[in-house]
Structures are given as structure tokens and as C-alpha cells.
Amino acid sequence: MNPLYVKGAHFFEDIQPPHRSDLNLAVVTHLLDNPQVYLDSLHSFANLAMLLPKPKSICPKILEQLEKRFQVVIKNRSQMASAEVAAAILNNAVPRGDLVLVDIGGYFAACLSAIAPLLKANLIGVVEVTENGHQRYAVLPELAVPVVSLARSPLKGPEDYLTGQSIVYSAEALMRECHHIMNGGNAVVFGYGKIGRSIAKALHAKNINTKVVEIDPIRAIEARSRGFDLIHKDEALQTSDVIFCATGNQSLNNHDFNRVKNGAFIFSVTSSDDELDLSRADCNFTVNRVTEYVSRYERLGQYFHLANSGNAINFIHNAEVGPYIYLVQGEVVAAVNYLYENSLDQQIMELPTSIRRDLAERWLRHFS
Template sequence: MEPQDRARLDAYFDKIAKTFVPEQRPAGLLVTHLLPDRPSFVRAVDKVTELRAVLPKPKSIDLGARREIEQAVAVDALSRELFADPVAAVTYLETRAADEDVVLLDVGGYFAPSLTEMCDTFSGRILGVVEDTENGHKRYAEMPKPPCPVVSVARSPLKDPEDYLVGQSVVFSTEALLRGRGDIMNGRPALVLGFGKLGSSIARLLHAKGVHVTVYDIDPVRQAQAFSQGFTVAQDRDRALTMAGVVLCATGSLALRGEDFPKLRNGAFVASVTSSEDELELDGLPDYYGRTTSGENITRHTTTGHYFYLLNGGNAVNFLHGASVGPFIFLVQAEILAGVRLLARGDLGPGMHEVSVDDRAAIAATWLHYYNR
């Protein structure tokens, strides 16, 4: 990032932080993709919270960004296992924020498995969670009885530009990997699993490139939406898997289980929009499949009579090329800061919540002031 771009970004986040700083700043724990532009956002989080630790998502850590952040705040290792075990989760929380009011800023529902125990036994008070992604939104929304407020920005209209551009980057990276081994997308029927905001963006972009697209979604409303936009809608998921030359997983949950991989068409390419631990049950892939490298960031899985290719080890394929969506990501990050203030007020009940329309309008106006030039 050029110095003048960094200066503008810092000025933008300084304005946003001043707008949404709570009267009483709670402690904060931040899960984030640690990409090159992320230190500015982390500093803004530290202005609206007393930031106790950053937990970078393991598959998206830029070493330069990490070194910069480590100079100001602790950077801890993140894993699903850490917060799957209630004892380990509470112990970690106690080491970082004992006896404090805490806001948890999440990307992908990491805190969800132990959230009830954390709220019940932590020596301080968990004011709530701010969740960024659709995958995480679902994890919290599916809890039988959420123990605290969860402010989700996953379905915010401010996220629409990001979702479109992420879809664009997924298609770009998938095509780039195929071209890197002398192949192309055209002529390979594509199956998009999930027709939410990301999946629908991917489907439309593939269609614009002349690729035949089939969509599968468990939601009949989304099926109808896909059908109305001219896509083939698969009713039989297993049959669709056997027909597809490229499978793009965008469900926000578990798209392919271990037993699904042997159903793939010979030579099919599989790509995901998020980490492999969320979309793909690779641990369930039958042991009789061998693995070999077949081009840069492409793994060939082979057994007698069957083979398929996995892009970027099953992790978000667009992260191979920076996963950049330009300044539009800063809209969503600003809404996360607004979510912190909402939780810090302490008047929300347990369950799912959203940032207000007025706060979103203020964020958009500030963003336009800095970036509509």
C-alpha cells in the first residue's frame, strides 16, 4: 500500500472510530484475516475497545502485517479446537481479559461452540459478539438459546459490494489456476453449491464468461431465484456432482462431506470461497486416495479409476491472489466498529441483532467522503 493510501485509510478509520467510540470502552478480542491493509483496522478496533489480543485466521496471515500489529498488541494462535473446548476457551479468556467487560469480534463463528460456557463461567462479563460472515451468522443463529447479544454484519447492505467483488476474485483465481496448467473454464460445466450473495455473484460471473452453470441450494426460495435468473437448478445434488467439471463451494457451511468426493466427475476441479475446515470435510476423504502436486496450488487426489483436483488445498482460492476487494471492505469493517458501540451500551437482549439504518448511512457517507474521488 502506498503511503498516501495508508494515510487516507488511517484518516478514514480515525473518523469512524471517533463516531462510534463507546462512552466506556470494553476489552476486545479480535478474530481477523491478517492481510496487508489490516493494521489500520486493528488500530481502529483498539480505539473503540481496549484490544487485548488479535487472533488471525491461520490461512490468511501476512507476515508484514503481523509484525506491525505485534508491536502494539498480542497476537495469539487461532484454531477451531481452542474454542471448541469450553475449559480451554474460558482459560484463554481469563488470561487475556479477567474481570473485564469484553466484546468478541468474530469472523466465522469461532466463539460459538463454547459461548454459553464462556458467558456462564468467565470472571468478567461478555457484552456480546460482532460477527462478520454468513458462515458465522449461521453458527450463532442456530444456537438453541444464545447467551448474549450477537450483532451480525453478514447480511448488511454495506456488505453487498464486498460480496460481489469476492465472487469476482474467486472466479478470477479459479480461472488463473486452470490456465496455469494449460486448461480453461469454458467447456467445463460448473456447479455452484450455495446461491447466497457469494454464490449468486460467482454464478453470474461464470455465466458472463460463457460457462454453463448449474446451481444447487437447499433453500427453495434461493432455488427459485436462481431459476428466475436463467440458471439450471439441480434437484439431485449427487447427480449434479457427477456432471460438473468445476465445483465452487459457497454455502457458508459444510458443502462437501468425505463421502461426496468419490462422486465427483473424473478430472473435476474443486474450489472453495472460505477455509477448508468450514466448506470441505477433507478429513473424511477416503484413505485410499493418494495426493500428488499437479501444478502450482493444485493437488491431484487419485484412486483406482477416479481422480479430481483440489485448488489451494481446499482453502479460499481467492486468497492466492490477495483476495483484494479494494476499499469496499472498509465499509464492513466500519460497521463492525459500530457493532462494538451497540454492544457496549449494554441494553441488547440475547439473540441476533443488526446495526441501525442510521449508523449504516453515517458509515456510507463517511466512506464516500474519503473514497468517492
């Protein structure tokens, strides 16, 4: 096994909580082509009753391996929005005991208020990893159970930063396969959040003319203070050769595609369901595959390129962020245990600083 994964396994052994025989987990996860030391860790202290792989980030080889060990259910977020459907799936996997939902992207947000009375198990809480998911839980009028969010944790910062770097790496690789390069063109980043900020910084470091579209005035000021010109969406679409969509909240709608500059490349940092409204574009444009992961959309003399069907491009190259992913996954382990050990209010919360500090110190001992 790669030494990185060996160290990861040792890190998870170091932070592993006591075994909880009555605790069950339903885990939304990406299934990338690497050893599943994180899932092994979760299963070592609780019953990993069900996996819900994100449909657009599944390595078939890893899926085949995990189906031999766990109950695996492949559903998208819209399918899990029905409380009856979600409850039936969960009841089949978890007929008794306590249950924690480990979420990526708010899979259970739409049904959370209605699902608890339908479950056979005792739902004690949710752990949410992403900002997109955090926002989906935050807009609910009330929460049926506590939600521990890691989206804004300082331990997630390194992963977010490296995700932005990996997005730019993947974008360059995909463009080169189409015999294009970024240098000499204009780039725009939609959204100056943690990942958008990292993308903009990586582009600037490569001497690529980069501007930012940001509707939040506080983030817009930060982008400006970092030397990035702010630009309105219309101008960005008409003048940018490379477009990075990093808002998590539909950067481009159906009408926007009509204004994209000829030949532009569009890249997303998350799933097309969240970032792009492609329902009419797929019908209004002729779509031809240029390479395995890049398609050309064309009509009436206008054309642009869309990568990975509008889904996150870094997963094409395994979304590699090194050992920093273990910080986030380690915080998931700690958050599950925190929900189990404490009677918490039904609200969104973060882990105490003392727990994060302990995780960081242990990570440093293994990886520094």
C-alpha cells in the first residue's frame, strides 16, 4: 500500500473512538480509486450500515469491492428528497439502534423534517461536510435533529485550497487534450468562496488574466483587495475564454449559455445539478464529444466547450489533495462520536475548538 495510505490508516487508529455496538451510520461519500481507509475507520467503531455513493464520482473498481462488504444504494439527491423513499431505504439497512447520517451536499436536507417519525432507528443527528449542504440545512425552518457542520471548519481549509489547485490542474489537462492552452486568454471565476479563491490564486500564479464574478459584497471586496478585477456576469460570459463555476448555487442558467464567448471552456467545481442549468442547453445545442471528458455545444455559429458534462472536473484525476483529506475525514469521525456522546440542541453547530485542536495535533504527529 502507498505510504500515504499507511499513514492515513495509522492516523485513524490514533483518533478512533470506543466501539459503539448500537450506533449505525448511513454515509454519503465519493468513491475514488484509492484505499478506503476512511470508511474502514468509520466501520471500526460503528456499524457502517449503508453507503450512498455520489453517482457522479464513482470508481467502478472500488464500488465492486465495497458492494461485497456493505449495503450500497446509489441514489441522487432528488431521489432522496422524498421522506417515504429515504425512510424505506434507511429502514431496510437500519432496523434498530441509533443512527447518524453522514452527508455530503445536503442529501437528507429536503426530507429531514419528515423522516424521523418514519424511521425504525433512533435518528440522533447529521454530519454535513460541504458548504452547499450546510446552506441546504440552514434554510430549513426548523431542524428535527442536531446537524454538525464541518463546512466552515478551519480543518477543511487546506482541503478547499488544494481542491482549487486541483481544479486548475484538471482544467489545463483537459484543454491540452483539445489542443488549447489557457495562457494568452481571459479567465473568470464565478464565486469567490474558499475554492473559487484558490482557483483565482492558481490562475494568477500562472500569469493568466483572471477576473471574478461575485454577488456577495464582502467577498467582492476581498477579491478586489487581492488584485482581481470584478466583472458583471454578462461581460464575463462574452469576453472570457475559460469559465470556472464555483458558486455551488447555479452559476449559469439556460439563458446564460446563449451569451458564452465562441470557443470558451466551461469548468465546474461541483455537480451539474448544483452549478449549471443544462436542461435546455442539452436540447437547444448540438452536442458532440471532442474528447472523453469534453463536449462541444454548437448552434447557429456559436459554440463552447463543457467539461465532464458540467460535473466537478477534479474527480477525473482522482481529486488528489494529499494527506489533508484525512483532516476532514477525521473531523467526520469526531463529529459522529460527538453526536453520540452528547445531548445536543436541534440546530446547526460546529465541533468545539478543543476537539479540532486535538485532531490537528494528532495529524501533525503522523504527517509532519
